[in-house]
Amino acid sequence: MSTTVAEAPTPAPPPARRSARDSSASWRLSDRLGLAFAWFLGLGFLVVTAGIVLYMMVQGLRYITPELMFTSPAAGFSESETGGFLDPLLGTVIVAAMALGIAFPVGLGVAVWLSEYARPTWLARVAESTVEMLAGSPSIVFALFGVLLFEQGGMGFLSRTNDGVVLGRSFFAASAMLSLIALPLIVANVREGLQAIPGHVREASYAVGKTKIATTRRVLLPAARPSVVTGAMLGLGRIIGDTAIIVLLLGATLRFAPAGDIPLIGALKGTGSTLTTFVYANAPTGEANQPTKAFAAGFVLLTMVLVLNFAVDVAVRRGRKWK
């Protein structure tokens, strides 16, 4: 096994720190192969991701037109008849705002309780593992539970009702269930941020007579803001990327189909679609099958995700390092 061939060409580019001892030229062949494999996979990752993003960008820019973004979808036989994706775009925005509106306060509350109070201990442990389980549960299960929940007679005020039969599909229903997939991310990030704050910061605040909740609100949460923002943005990314819940709970109708006459509430009680379901329906496997429109909508979706990701990067960079 001692194949220490000094003059053989290095299989991989040299590692960062170069010195006689660090150079991989004197390593065993198996180690050098391992290192080469690590380089290969690392660079492969970069290439594949760049490939995916660039391909989507190129295809998206080829097919996207302003009209596409500002006209509603329509039923039709040719690409020129079927309109654009204004409704799905607005749908994504509405769903994202509503779901985050539910998930953010709840997640913040749970994280603060877990990090600052957590009494009794058994309840904290149960809550912790429940949140962990939520993070691992498939979103389609949430969607099915949503169907069950919002079809109950008592939930009729949140969706369309026909002769006492509750449809159970509406923006309210979809947002409520989407908030569940964002919740674990928000809880985990906020909690991590709060726990990274050293104890002496809390003690300083108590020493000037602040209560625990005032300390949390005025000192800890502002200090943990980068983590809070990161959690919210990651949650938002999951929400706008989800398809299963939208298909089951938003009805995935092309246009907004409001229920009732009240302008805003009616629309929210009605069904609609989002960019994800629009892409799903327009992929070759979907019902509409118009790949050019799928690419255009996918491009918009990916741009949103890229922006969110950039926001996370900025938030992380602003993050304060505690000593």
Place this chain on the structure above:
Amino acid sequence: MNPEGLRPDRRAELLLGALVCGVLLFVLALVVFVFREAWPSFAHNGLGWFGSGGNPDQQIEKIFTSGNLLQDPVYDFHAWPIIWGTFLITVVAVILSFVASLFVSVFVVEFAPEWIRRLLEPVIRLLASVPSVIFGLLGVLILVPFIGNHVITDGNRESVAYVVSLSGYSLLAGVLILTLMIAPLMVAVFVDGLRSVPRGWLEGSLGLGINRWRTFWKIGVRTARPALVAGTVLATARAIGEVVMLAMVTGGVAFAPNPADGLLFFVEPTRPLAATILQTAEELTSPPMRQTIFAMAAILLFSAMMLSIAGWAVKQPMKRYGVRS
């Protein structure tokens, strides 16, 4: 401290505690109701639910129509091909992704030059947040035609023509894209774990004259085992629950890829549990079908819970020497 000063604090604690209890009750209700709704399907089929027998797609159709015509509900359902498809896709993708992620995270933490590391970390985060429909779209438009035109030969098609038609929508397409989707999740957790290996432990080994690769592999990776388990559990959960991408690229027929076909079985179509739920979601109106769909959801939920528990149990003995969970 005066009692007046304490009161709002106590109130806040109770309020937050109530919120947490509310969330817990909601999750409990979710679990209970999903299993209760699923019960009739399991009760009628017994363990046969998990067994093989007949074509699940035909069974689904029978169950669906029986509910709509107000006949006696039919529950006969044998989900083996669907479960086998789920199992195959998940296990193969997780294994591939584990190997790749381990090498990539070792590379990122220890061996990559500074500029590559700076590039790679945001790229991994980005890949983790690309919505699954986009992966599905790319799969359908690029990978599936590629497999259909270049990997599968006409001879292959004829050899299994009497069982299933090969079109490129396949297990292989699903596995490859799924690997790419779950690898960033694993890498993120692995990197965190590898970073927190105490520097002194590695330097001790380096000081003994062991090279950097071997040191990192034997000391770093071994110390970070709890993180490896945590990342794998997270990624497996995501793989089991992946819906849309798999519904798009795996072919949409409840067929059990047959290992007896040799390597060809990788290009046979299948359809995992979550994708089956999505594709039959319009049939929720028929009561027996609804219970069958909930039974599939219950299996998914149960696997997610078991996975969570298994991950926790595996980590326990490792914690003594490991760095962090």
